[in-house]
Amino acid sequence: AQQSFIQRTIRNPIAAIQSDMTTRELLANRVTQALTNLFPDENNWEPQLTAATRPEFGDYQSNAALSLAKKRKMNPLQVAEQIAQHTQMNDICEQPQVAPPGFVNFTLKKQYVAIQLQKMLADPQRLGISPRERKERVLVDFSSPNIAKEMHVGHLRSTIIGDCLCRVLEFLGHQVLRINHVGDWGTQFGMLIAYLKEMKPDALMETSSTSLGDLVEFYKAAKRRFDEDSVFQETARKEVVALQAGDENSIHAWSFLCEQSRKEFQQIYDMLDVKLTERGESFYNEWLGIVCKELEDTGVAVRDEGALCIFVGGHTGRQGKIQPLIVRKSDGGFNYATTDMAAIRYRVKEDKADRILYITDAGQSLHFSQVFEAAKKIGYAKLETKLEHVPFGLVQSEGGKKFKTREGETVKLKDLLQEAVRRAEEDFRKRLQAEGREESEEYIKRVAHVIGIGAIKYADLKNNRTSNYQFSYTKMLSLQGNTAPYMLYAFARIQGIYRKGDLDLSDGQSESIQFILDDPTELSLAKMLLQLEEMLYLLERDLKPNILCDYMFELSQRFNQFYETCPVLKAESLQRKTSRLALCKLTANTLQLCLHLLGIPTLERI
Numbered sequence: 361a362q363q364s365f366i367q368r369t370i371r372n373p374i375a376a377i378q379s380d381m382t383t384r385e386l387l388a389n390r391v392t393q394a395l396t397n398l399f400p401d402e403n404n405w406e407p408q409l410t411a412a413t414r415p416e417f418g419d420y421q422s423n424a425a426l427s428l429a430k431k432r433k434m435n436p437l438q439v440a441e442q443i444a445q446h447t448q449m450n451d452i453c454e455q456p457q458v459a460p461p462g463f464v465n466f467t468l469k470k471q472y473v474a475i476q477l478q479k480m481l482a483d484p485q486r487l488g489i490s491p492r493e494r495k496e497r498v499l500v501d502f503s504s505p506n507i508a509k510e511m512h513v514g515h516l517r518s519t520i521i522g523d524c525l526c527r528v529l530e531f532l533g534h535q536v537l538r539i540n541h542v543g544d545w546g547t548q549f550g551m552l553i554a555y556l557k558e559m560k561p562d563a564l565m566e567t568s569s570t571s572l573g574d575l576v577e578f579y580k581a582a583k584r585r586f587d588e589d590s591v592f593q594e595t596a597r598k599e600v601v602a603l604q605a606g607d608e609n610s611i612h613a614w615s616f617l618c619e620q621s622r623k624e625f626q627q628i629y630d631m632l633d634v635k636l637t638e639r640g641e642s643f644y645n646e647w648l649g650i651v652c653k654e655l656e657d658t659g660v661a662v663r664d665e666g667a668l669c670i671f672v673g674g675h676t677g678r679q680g681k682i683q684p685l686i687v688r689k690s691d692g693g694f695n696y697a698t699t700d701m702a703a704i705r706y707r708v709k710e711d712k713a714d715r716i717l718y719i720t721d722a723g724q725s726l727h728f729s730q731v732f733e734a735a736k737k738i739g740y741a742k743l744e745t746k747l748e749h750v751p752f753g754l755v756q757s758e759g760g761k762k763f764k765t766r767e768g769e770t771v772k773l774k775d776l777l778q779e780a781v782r783r784a785e786e787d788f789r790k791r792l793q794a795e796g797r798e799e800s801e802e803y804i805k806r807v808a809h810v811i812g813i814g815a816i817k818y819a820d821l822k823n824n825r826t827s828n829y830q831f832s833y834t835k836m837l838s839l840q841g842n843t844a845p846y847m848l849y850a851f852a853r854i855q856g857i858y859r860k861g862d863l864d865l866s867d868g869q870s871e872s873i874q875f876i877l878d879d880p881t882e883l884s885l886a887k888m889l890l891q892l893e894e895m896l897y898l899l900e901r902d903l904k905p906n907i908l909c910d911y912m913f914e915l916s917q918r919f920n921q922f923y924e925t926c927p928v929l930k931a932e933s934l935q936r937k938t939s940r941l942a943l944c945k946l947t948a949n950t951l952q953l954c955l956h957l958l959g960i961p962t963l964e965r966i
């Protein structure tokens with residue numbers, strides 16, 4: 361794709377300009393043109409254009425001269441000089457500068473920056489960012505808790521990260537399938553059904569509205585019963601066989617159990633405002649046998665000690681033996697891997713997915729690398745299908761210890777979310793009292809919910825995805841630092857400044873606004889606003905939500921510097937006041953969009 365893009369560019373630079381091209385891509389294009397003119401015999405162009413690594417290098421830099429000079433045994437500084445002279449870009453940049461040993465540095469023109477800001481201002485919903493011309497069908501497999509088992513903090517991370525990535529991909533115009541691959545199948549159901557029949561036989565009556573109460577407790581009790589009594593074990597085994605054979609009674613009991621779990625999961629999703637389509641493991645049952653047959657027929661899987669195995673990945677396990685991906689156990693049973701193979705087959709064939717993302721903890725990395733390799737080998741995934749495991753680290757308690765309650769129990773997600781909301785309410789009431797403000801009870805509840813849930817989401821997303829992070833209510837709810845309350849506060853404050861200015865930005869008005877970017881803090885804020893699009897493309901590729909949080913934090917810092925230096929409401933002229941109010945509005949809109957992509961709604965006052 362890279363190659364053909366460049367070929368297109370060389371033949372017709374204007375035609376190559378896409379509406380979703382960023383400033384960096386535009387510049388890269390121009391550098392490529394210059395290179396083509398300078399070295400017509402060369403055919404593998406890499407403009408090597410990146411954001412400037414140091415402020416004195418301007419806004420962007422090209423490192424192309426360095427590798428080119430090496431290859432052609434030329435002086436890198438001279439090559440850089442030639443590139444600088446031949447790059448046509450006075451509509452975008454100042455005259456490019458050369459820096460040793462051979463960098464070409466580009467500084468955006470104020471005029472160009474101002475025009476881009478106008479475009480953003482005229483489009484408050486999308487801020488000038490057009491949806492991708494090349495849309496992908498992206499299937500995001502996230503959240504995915506297991507029926508009748510604990511939905512734990514790992515699933516919470518998956519839910520929060522997955523939702524954020526979906527929101528970003530949706531915003532960029534892709535078709536996103538949000539899939540909840542719940543663990544709703546497996547041998548544990550034999551035990552659960554047997555226990556259910558024993559303890560609550562009436563639960564399975566047509567008209568029954570019995571609730572099992574805490575399903576995790578129910579699971580634990582069933583497990584205890586199973587471990588203690590061999591007669592019960594036998595009953596449980598028979599239930600598994602009956603369930604797998606599709607026995608009507610068993611299926612009924614199984615759906616009853618799933619329904620109980622589903623209700624509990626839904627409460628969490630509602631609190632988090634996350635939308636998911638459930639398509640659990642059981643969905644793939646009818647294809648498991650076919651998948652194994654296809655794997656064996658093609659020779660991708662082989663029998664080894666009675667089990668059907670795929671030897672991929674080359675990871676060694678015990679006794680130095682290669683650890684294969686087992687798709688059928690020696691007792692004939694299917695497993696987690698069989699289901700994932702069937703799922704890829706279905707997702708590519710039926711869902712027509714171009715890209716599939718799996719959001720789970722890093723512990724499952726080996727499993728996915730093996731599944732992906734096997735899927736490519738047998739052709740369930742096409743050569744160009746992008747299969748990506750999006751791993752994340754553990755949630756720990758403060759001090760890096762295992763995340764548990766004081767009593768050593770696992771923390772219930774509902775309690776965890778409610779506690780954040782409770783503390784947010786407490787903080788807010790204190791603040792109202794200290795500042796002598798009054799708000800309705802309804803508004804207080806709303807603020808508490810948005811801040812509490814937002815704080816949990818933000819604290820998760822702002823970290824490097826793959827590292828472990830320490831859960832701290834105090835830190836995540838702080839009004840200072842890189843937190844949700846700080847960002848919500850920054851938005852409300854900036855929006856408030858803008859409101860006081862009475863600037864008319866109704867239809868058509870914004871086009872006439874002239875941005876004046878004379879103060880360095882104005883220009884620096886403006887350039888940060890311009891980076892929104894590039895930041896989102898980076899996120900689309902790397903799938904790291906902290907890119908978004910870092911961006912917002914830096915934006916709010918630059919806004920503060922601007923606001924400390926440049927009077928807004930008392931600006932020295934009407935023109936400056938207008939320009940600065942518009943900068944406020946753009947900053948507020950940008951923060952609002954970013955918060956929205958993180959799954960956090962904004963508040964007018966906090």
Ligand code: ARG
Binds near residue numbers: 718
């Ligand atoms: N249910 C699994 C767990 O709790 C996660 C499933 C992830 N998705 C998948 N296609 N394997 O660990």
